[in-house]
Structure formats: C-alpha cells, structure tokens
Amino acid sequence: MATIMKKPLIFGILIAFAGTAIYLGTRDMPPNSCDEVNIASLSDPENTILLAPSSGGCVVIETYPGKAPNHVARFKELVRDGFYTDVVFHRVIEGFMAQTGDPTGTGTGGSGQNIDAEFNDISHERGVVSTARSEEPNSADSQFFIMLEAAPHLDGMYTAWGRVISGMENIDAIQKGPKEQNGIVPEDLRDKIVSMRVAADVKPAD
Numbered sequence: 001m002a003t004i005m006k007k008p009l010i011f012g013i014l015i016a017f018a019g020t021a022i023y024l025g026t027r028d029m030p031p032n033s034c035d036e037v038n039i040a041s042l043s044d045p046e047n048t049i050l051l052a053p054s055s056g057g058c059v060v061i062e063t064y065p066g067k068a069p070n071h072v073a074r075f076k077e078l079v080r081d082g083f084y085t086d087v088v089f090h091r092v093i094e095g096f097m098a099q100t101g102d103p104t105g106t107g108t109g110g111s112g113q114n115i116d117a118e119f120n121d122i123s124h125e126r127g128v129v130s131t132a133r134s135e136e137p138n139s140a141d142s143q144f145f146i147m148l149e150a151a152p153h154l155d156g157m158y159t160a161w162g163r164v165i166s167g168m169e170n171i172d173a174i175q176k177g178p179k180e181q182n183g184i185v186p187e188d189l190r191d192k193i194v195s196m197r198v199a200a201d202v203k204p205a206d
Contacts, residue, residue, distance in 0.1 A: 034051070034195065035202075036058070037058055039202055044062075046198065046200040047063045048060060048062055048198070048199040049061040049075070049196060049199065050199055051167075051193060051196045052195045053170055053173075053191055053193060054193075057173075058167050059170050059171055060164065060166035060167055060199075061162045061164055062163050062164075063162040064122065064160075064162060067118070067121075067160070067161065068118040068120060068159050070115055071159050072161050075144070076198050078111060084101065084142075084196040085194075086192055087100055087102065087105075088100065089175070089191045090184065091107060092174050092175060093176070093182075094148070094179075094183075096147075096148055097145040097147050097151070098146050098148060099183075100145070101132065101142045101144045103142075105187070107184070109143075111141055111142040113141065114138060114140060115140045115159075117140065118159045118161075119137075119158075120159065122161075122163075123152060124147050124150065124151045124154040124155055125150045126148065126168070127146070127165075128146070128162070129144055129145070129147075129160065129164065130145055130161065131145075131160075131161065132144060132145055133159075148171070148172065175191050
C-alpha cells in the first residue's frame with residue numbers, strides 16, 4: 001500500500017482531489033472499435049498501442065521508447081500477453097487522471113515485475129500516459145494512468161511513456177469516482193479495458 005506524500009501518488013491511496021461522481025448507467029459491451037483503425041496510416045505500428053475501453057471507441061497511444069525504453073518494452077510485453085483484458089479503471093478523478101492496470105482492482109496489485117524509474121522530460125499534459133508507483137521510485141509495475149488534464153507537479157516523479165493521439169474523448173467518457181473516495185470508482189460502475197493490442201500485431205481489415 002502506498003503512503004501519502006505531499007504530492008498525490010498515482011498508486012495506493014491518493015489525497016483528496018477535486019472531482020465529481022458521474023453516473024453513466026450500465027453499458028452494453030461495445031464492439032472492438034479498434035478493429036476499424038487504419039494500421040497502414042500509423043507512423044510506427046510497433047510502438048503504437050490500441051486500447052478499447054468499455055466506454056466505447058478506440059484509444060490510440062503513441063509510445064516513446066526513446067524516452068522510456070524499458071517501460072515501453074515491458075508494457076508492450078504485458079499487452080501481448082493479454083494481461084490487460086478486462087482490467088478495470090479503478091480510480092478516475094475528474095480533471096486529473098484515469099488509472100488502470102491492476103488485475104485485482106484494488107490499486108495495489110500488478111504483474112509482480114517492477115520497472116526501474118526512467119524519469120524524463122515528457123510533461124504530464126492532457127493525454128499523456130504515465131506509470132503508477134508507490135513511494136519507492138523503482139516500484140512501477142503494470143499500473144498506468146492517462147492524464148485528463150495537465151498536472152505539472154507529477155513531472156520528474158513518474159515515468160511518462162506515451163501519449164493518446166486519437167480517441168481521448170473515449171477516456172473522458174470513463175466513469176469517474178467520487179472525490180470523497182479519492183476517485184475510487186464503485187465496483188458496479190467501473191469501466192474496463194475490453195482489449196489492448198500492439199498495432200503491429202493487428203491484421204489490416206480486408
């Protein structure tokens with residue numbers, strides 16, 4: 001369990017952050033909209049990840065192996081292993097970030113393999129994908145978060161490794177958690193990852 005620091009940690013228990021609980025109702029599982037992505041139009045399919053959330057649509061993530069090579073390699077490995085299928089967005093804070101990647105849904109789980117920090121000059125702006133960790137800098141694992149708005153106080157504290165280049169509106173649509181629960185989304189309202197694939201592995205549509 002992470003401890004609380006002066007700045008909010010993106011793992012374990014966060015300090016209270018302004019947010020609003022939004023009830024979106026029970027959703028039918030959408031088709032995998034990432035099947036419609038034109039893979040040939042992507043500049044680097046091997047370093048592009050396609051995430052289909054249960055909120056609908058497809059989220060295209062450009063990764064930055066030049067900035068965080070070990071993180072990109074590990075996340076692609078987990079993606080190819082099918083690790084993220086059906087993993088929930090357990091903490092989503094309005095105006096801050098959407099966090100996922102914990103197969104237990106508790107905020108304390110992972111794959112069991114840590115990644116040493118690769119702090120870099122990528123600013124935590126809207127759409128940036130970064131890695132959750134505990135108080136220990138080298139404790140990053142499978143959890144990651146996508147910025148809903150800029151949070152420059154996270155710069156240099158968490159390893160950013162990608163950016164949403166298409167489909168950010170689908171991340172905006174993910175169920176938010178109540179501010180009094182530090183963004184922890186009620187279990188019966190949680191969105192999840194329907195699929196997550198490396199674009200190079202997706203066969204072009206006929």
